[in-house]
Each structure stands twice: as C-alpha cells, then as structure tokens.
Amino acid sequence: MAAAGTNSLSGINIKSSQNRLLIKNGQVVNYDGMEEADVYIEDGIIKQVGRNLIIPGGTRTIDATRKLVMPGGIDPHTHFELEMMGAKVADDFYKGTRAAVAGGTTTILDFVLPEKGQSLMEAYNNWREKADNKVCCDYGLHVGVTWCSPTVKKEMQQLVAEHGVNSFKVFMAYKDTWMLNDYELCQVFETCAELKALPQVHAENGDIIARNTEKLLAAGITTPEGHELSRDEEVEAEAVNRACVIANQMNAPLYIVHMMSKSAVDALRLARQKQKQPVFGETLAATVGTDGTHYKNACFRHAAAHVLSPPLRPDPYTPEAIIEALTIDDLQLIASDNCTFHEKDKERGKGDFSKIPNGVNGVEDRMAILWQKAVNTGMMDPCRFVAVTSANAARIFNLWPAKGRVAVGSDADVVVWDPQLERTISAATHHHALNFNIFEGTRVVGSPQYVIVNGRVCLDDGELRVAEGQGRFLPTLANAPYVYGEEAPGTPQHATVHYASDSPRQSPHRVTNGTPTELHLVNKQLDGLSVSGASTPTGRKMREPGQRNLQNSTFSISKELEGLDTKTSVRVRNPPGGKSSGLW
Ligand code: URP
Ligand code: ZN
Ligand code: ZN
Numbered sequence: 001m002a003a004a005g006t007n008s009l010s011g012i013n014i015k016s017s018q019n020r021l022l023i024k025n026g027q028v029v030n031y032d033g034m035e036e037a038d039v040y041i042e043d044g045i046i047k048q049v050g051r052n053l054i055i056p057g058g059t060r061t062i063d064a065t066r067k068l069v070m071p072g073g074i075d076p077h078t079h080f081e082l083e084m085m086g087a088k089v090a091d092d093f094y095k096g097t098r099a100a101v102a103g104g105t106t107t108i109l110d111f112v113l114p115e116k117g118q119s120l121m122e123a124y125n126n127w128r129e130k131a132d133n134k135v136c137c138d139y140g141l142h143v144g145v146t147w148c149s150p151t152v153k154k155e156m157q158q159l160v161a162e163h164g165v166n167s168f169k170v171f172m173a174y175k176d177t178w179m180l181n182d183y184e185l186c187q188v189f190e191t192c193a194e195l196k197a198l199p200q201v202h203a204e205n206g207d208i209i210a211r212n213t214e215k216l217l218a219a220g221i222t223t224p225e226g227h228e229l230s231r232d233e234e235v236e237a238e239a240v241n242r243a244c245v246i247a248n249q250m251n252a253p254l255y256i257v258h259m260m261s262k263s264a265v266d267a268l269r270l271a272r273q274k275q276k277q278p279v280f281g282e283t284l285a286a287t288v289g290t291d292g293t294h295y296k297n298a299c300f301r302h303a304a305a306h307v308l309s310p311p312l313r314p315d316p317y318t319p320e321a322i323i324e325a326l327t328i329d330d331l332q333l334i335a336s337d338n339c340t341f342h343e344k345d346k347e348r349g350k351g352d353f354s355k356i357p358n359g360v361n362g363v364e365d366r367m368a369i370l371w372q373k374a375v376n377t378g379m380m381d382p383c384r385f386v387a388v389t390s391a392n393a394a395r396i397f398n399l400w401p402a403k404g405r406v407a408v409g410s411d412a413d414v415v416v417w418d419p420q421l422e423r424t425i426s427a428a429t430h431h432h433a434l435n436f437n438i439f440e441g442t443r444v445v446g447s448p449q450y451v452i453v454n455g456r457v458c459l460d461d462g463e464l465r466v467a468e469g470q471g472r473f474l475p476t477l478a479n480a481p482y483v484y485g486e487e488a489p490g491t492p493q494h495a496t497v498h499y500a501s502d503s504p505r506q507s508p509h510r511v512t513n514g515t516p517t518e519l520h521l522v523n524k525q526l527d528g529l530s531v532s533g534a535s536t537p538t539g540r541k542m543r544e545p546g547q548r549n550l551q552n553s554t555f556s557i558s559k560e561l562e563g564l565d566t567k568t569s570v571r572v573r574n575p576p577g578g579k580s581s582g583l584w
Contacts, residue, residue: 019043019455022055023416026064028406029382030071031391039069041412044455049408062450062457064416070386071404072106072137072413072451073367074393077257077282077335080110081130084177085357087345090433093134094468096338099364099431101458101466104448106137106413107403107474108363109393111169113144113178120145120155124163128473135471137453138413140397142167142200145188146178153191160195164475166398168192169257172239173204173231173309185246193252193277196479198396200255203239203264204231204310213354224303225295226353228311236310237263244271244279253277253483255396258337260287260310262321269330278482278489280396281331285362286312287322288334289369289439304346305436307356308337323374327384332392334370336362340434360438364430371417372444395487398480416450423447431464 021041028037028049040048040055048055080096082089091099093110100108110131114123120143131139143159145152145168159165170188171178180188185201192199212230221229240256244267247254259265259281268281292312297303306312325331339359349356362369367389374380380388386404394404402411422445423429427437451459458466481487 020056020059021412021452021455021457022053022059022061023064023069023414023450023452024061026067026069026416028069029386030405030407031383031387033383037069039406039414041414041452041455044412046406046408046410046412046414049406060457062416064450066420067449068382068415068417068419069406070104070382070415070417071390071394071406071410072415072453073100073104074107074109074390074399074403075100075105075336075338075363075366076109076333076393076397077284077337078108078110078363079113079337079339079359080108082111082113082339084113084339084359085355086348087341087357089359090340090342090345091338091361091363092433093131093139094136095431095433096363097134097136097139097471098464098466099338099361101136101451101453102431102448102464103364104367104415104417104451104459105363106415106451106453107139107390107393107399108135108137109140109142109167109397109476111142111144113169114146116147116177118146120152120159121163124159124165132473133469136458136466136468137471138403138411138474139471140399140474140476141165142169144169144171144178146171146180148180148184148187153187156191156197157195160197160478164473164477165197166476166478166480167198167200167255169200169202171202171206172243173202173206173209175206175210178202179206182242182246185243186250189247189250189252189254193250196484198255198480198483199247199252200257201239201243202258202309203236203243203256205235205239205242208235208238217352217354222351222353224297224300224307224349224353224356227307227309227356228292228295228314230354231309231311233261233263233313233315236261237267240264240267241271244268244275247277247279248275251276253279253488255280255282257282258308258310258335259283259322259331260318261313262315262318264310265322265325265330269325272330275490280333280392281325282333282335283322283326283331284335284337285366285369286337286360286438288319288373289365289442291316291319294438300350301343301346301436304349304356305343306360306438307346307349307353307358308339308360309358319373320379323370323377323379326370326374326388327380332388332396334366334388335393336366338363340432342434343436361430361432361434361436362438364432365425365437365439365442365444367415368423368425368444368447369439369442371419371446372442376445395482396480397476398478398482399474399476400482403474412452412455414450414452415448416452417446418449419446421445421447421449 023039080093112123112127189199209231216226292314294306340361341357391404394400425439425442
C-alpha cells in the first residue's frame with residue numbers, strides 16, 4: 001500500500017529531501033483521540049509521530065500551530081465519468097479527484113456500474129482504463145451487480161480474488177436499468193457473504209416510484225418537485241427495512257448508501273438492533289448541507305441541479321437529525337455521491353422530472369460542510385469528524401490502518417486543517433467541471449490549509465498543486481476484520497465505544513460544554529488540551545488501534561457489559577452465506 005517515494009535516476013534510487021516533510025506543532029486528531037504531536041513523513045509514509053523527533057537535515061517543515069492534523073478524507077461514494085439516464089457526468093477522474101484533494105479528501109471509492117447483460121470484468125477494466133492515468137489521489141472501486149447469472153457470480157468471485165474488489169452495489173430502484181428484484185438481492189447478498197465481500201444497497205422501492213411517477217405526470221406535475229413527491233421518506237424507509245431483512249435472512253452484512261431521511265435512519269436503527277451481521281449506514285454532504293425546499297424553486301435550472309436519489313427532504317429538521325445520527329453512531333459515514341451533470345444534461349428533464357439525470361456535487365465540500373454544520377455547531381467533536389469522514393470508511397473497506405489514521409506506518413495522506421479559515425462556497429471558486437454548486441453561498445469556518453497525498457504536498461497553503469495520474473489504484477481485500485472479523489460491530493471484542501441508545505446526549509462525540517458557536521467552540525476544545533497532549537476534546541486519552549478506551553468519562557463498563565449480555569451475546573455468527581445454493 002505504501003508508495004515508493006524514492007526518485008529513480010539511472011536505475012539508482014536516490015532519496016531526496018523533497019520526500020521528507022515535518023508537520024510541526026499541530027494537534028493530531030484520530031477517531032479515538034487527539035494529541036499535540038509532530039508528524040514526520042518520508043517516502044510517502046508516516047515515519048514518526050511525537051515530540052522532539054530527530055529529523056534529517058533538509059526536511060521541509062510545515063508549521064501547524066493551532067491547526068488540526070487529521071487523516072486525509074476518504075469519500076466512499078463517487079461517480080466520475082459515469083453515463084446514466086442518457087447523460088455523462090461532468091467531473092472526470094482528473095477534475096473529480098482534483099476537487100477532492102482541494103477539499104481535504106485523499107482517497108475516493110468510485111463505482112463500476114455495468115449495464116444489464118454486460119460482463120462485470122469488462123466494465124471493471126473499462127473503469128480502470130478511465131481512472132488509472134487521471135486520478136490525483138488513490139482510489140478504489142466498488143462494482144455494481146445489475147443482473148444475475150452464473151457468469152455474474154463467477155465474475156464476482158474473480159473480482160474479489162484477483163482484482164481488489166471487496167464490495168458490490170445493488171439497486172432496489174432505477175426500474176428497467178439497474179434494479180434487482182428481491183430474489184436477486186438474496187442471491188447477491190448470499191454470494192457476497194460467501195466471498196466475504198460487502199453488499200451495498202441503494203434502498204428505495206423502485207416499483208412504487210415507477211407507479212407514483214406515472215400518476216404524477218398524468219396529473220400534470222412535471223417539474224422537479226415531482227421527483228421528491230414520487231419517492232417520499234416512506235419509500236426509502238421501506239426499502240431500508242427490506243434490505244436489512246434480506247441481508248439478515250441471507251446472513252450477510254450490509255452497507256446502505258446515501259441515506260437521506262429521518263425515516264430511513266429510524267428503520268436502520270431498528271434493524272441494527274437485531275441483525276446477525278453488521279449493518280452500516282452512509283449519508284451525504286448534500287443531506288447535511290442543503291435540503292429539499294430547493295425543488296420548489298421556480299427556476300428549473302436551480303431545482304433540477306438539486307435532483308438526486310434518494311432525494312433531499314423538504315422536512316427542515318432533516319439535516320440536524322442526520323448530523324445527530326452521525327454523532328451517535330446511528331450512521332457511520334458521510335460520503336458525497338458526487339455525480340455532477342451539466343445544466344444542458346439536466347434539461348433532459350424539462351417537462352418530465354423523471355428524466356432529470358440524478359446527481360449533485362459534494363466531493364470537494366464534504367468535509368468543510370460537515371465541519372461547519374456539525375463541529376462548529378457543537379454537535380460533533382473532531383474525533384468523530386475523523387471517524388465519519390475517513391476512519392470508518394478505511395475500516396469498512398479494509399484500507400485500515402494504511403488509510404484513515406495518522407500513525408507510524410500509515411500512508412502519508414494527511415490534512416492540516418485550519419479551524420479559523422473562513423470562506424464562502426461558490427461555483428466561481430470550486431474545482432468541479434460545472435458552474436453550479438448546491439452549497440452556493442454557504443459560509444464555512446474551517447477548511448484544509450495543506451493536503452498531503454502519499455507524502456506530496458498537493459494543497460500548499462491554499463494553493464492546489466496536483467499531478468494528473470499521481471494517484472494509485474487501491475486493491476481492497478475481502479474479509480475486512482471490521483466487517484467479518486473480531487473487530488466487527490456487535491462482536492464482544494469490538495466494543496471500543498458503547499453508545500447508550502437511550503441517552504444520545506452522553507455520546508463521547510457530542511460536545512457537551514460551551515456555547516455552540518462555530519470557531520469559539522472548536523478553539524475551546526483545542527485550548528483544553530494538555531501540554532503533553534494525549535487527551536481528546538471530550539477528555540479521552542489516545543489509544544492504540546484495538547485498545548479499549550476506559551478513560552472516557554461517559555464510557556460505562558457496566559453498560560457495556562449489560563450490552564454484551566443483552567445484545568452481542570445472542571449474536572450467532574454463522575458461517576457467512578452458509579452453503580452455496582447453486583441457483584445462479
Ligand atoms: O442520484 C444519485 N444518487 N446519482 C448517482 C447514482 C446513485 O444512485 O448512486
Ligand atoms: Zn444509488
Ligand atoms: Zn451514487
């Protein structure tokens with residue numbers, strides 16, 4: 001995983017001081033704690049973390065005083081160069097990953113989405129060809145399963161065994177293109193379990209959407225407002241519940257992509273209490289940073305630019321509820337689902353909302369939006385911010401601890417985050433290939449000042465310096481310990497942080513003191529750190545990976561033991577998938 005950061009000259013490897021970097025005086029933030037520490041990077045790898053480091057001469061130094069030094073973001077859900085609904089995504093792998101890096105994201109996971117009947121291997125090879133020479137940061141691939149046959153099953157096996165794919169997405173919506181029926185979902189989930197891969201699901205009821213769309217259009221409702229009306233919260237929540245039931249029956253873990261509503265999160269919460277295998281929920285920057293009232297905008301361009309599926313919700317409490325869910329671990333990650341379409345492509349749906357290509361921006365602004373809406377408001381502490389923007393994705397997709405952690409031996413994907421940097425998000429200044437931004441006009445306090453990708457300073461005091469093709473393909477291996485092993489949520493050994501579901505306000509990631517106003521609050525958190533560091537804004541101590549946190553004042557051993565009695569001890573981890581049905 002680690003990059004060979006040496007220069008080759010006439011076959012002789014020479015080390016250059018350009019490969020050495022010291023980030024000094026910052027607060028290192030990991031998902032499980034914060035400490036004052038310097039970070040020394042050499043040849044694309046973090047070599048030392050601590051104080052009074054002994055550093056070779058000629059090393060470049062970045063001063064991170066009053067800055068946070070965090071793992072580079074991992075966006076687990078992007079679509080670059082995708083063709084869907086008759087249009088092509090505006091951001092290609094170069095512009096898309098460049099925008100990612102500008103916003104502090106140093107790894108993206110994109111989707112290969114074969115057409116029905118198309119070979120998965122062929123689609124995968126096409127995607128590698130598109131991406132390999134363009135990406136500015138490391139990337140991995142999920143593969144969609146849009147049809148079922150014995151060859152599809154064989155190709156899933158091949159992708160896992162030989163091509164570094166450990167996750168497969170299925171669709172319960174997009175009838176007539178990507179949607180599978182429940183029997184097919186059973187087959188795919190079962191196969192994933194056999195392969196120790198992770199099934200991902202787009203959870204919306206495609207049949208209800210199709211029927212509602214017919215009725216709305218017949219009634220003369222053709223504008224973007226019809227998009228949300230055709231697929232309200234219940235349509236999403238029903239599918240979340242059904243996907244969870246199917247996964248439970250097939251004894252498979254599950255990852256639900258782009259969860260957009262309170263009802264869907266409620267369904268997930270209930271399911272997570274009874275599933276035999278872990279279930280993970282992902283939400284989007286769009287859900288946190290904007291809302292469904294934009295569908296009522298009289299300007300088609302504006303309203304259509306917000307169309308994605310599942311849709312943004314008009315309920316004004318949704319963004320806060322979703323942040324709450326992220327904070328208390330009802331949701332585990334935030335992605336972008338970056339899938340940008342030019343205005344002329346969105347216009348395909350003028351006169352018929354169901355033809356508006358689905359997708360919005362987000363890969364660049366995901367981290368700043370969450371920081372602004374969750375950390376600056378006092379709902380979430382920086383450790384949880386790291387968990388949901390990078391560490392959890394690294395663990396779920398088996399990139400951990402090379403990715404998602406600032407620690408010795410990890411890849412040097414690092415963000416120096418300035419919690420005082422103020423800016424206003426705008427299409428005029430973003431790096432996407434289109435001239436619309438769904439977060440237009442949002443003022444954020446907190447953004448990356450430096451972004452280091454595999455040891456290279458790619459955002460240098462605000463100046464973007466990426467090279468096309470500098471990123472690498474990341475093979476993701478099956479059987480992730482966080483999904484199938486002893487680290488999986490729900491196994492007794494996991495139990496690093498127990499959240500009492502009846503008292504979310506006690507979450508170790510909720511900021512409980514201070515006035516919840518932006519920067520003051522974050523600064524207060526930073527000021528609270530001891531000189532020797534090693535404590536978190538919520539008073540926790542730094543831990544090594546896997547070490548249980550017994551220091552946290554809100555952490556209750558007795559509660560955890562109760563939890564083991566009532567919940568985890570009844571989990572029977574059958575051999576995933578059981579016997580192959582041979583039905584494919
Ligand atoms: O509207 C969306 N989400 N577009 C991208 C395709 C998908 O369903 O993820
Ligand atoms: Zn989807
Ligand atoms: Zn998507």
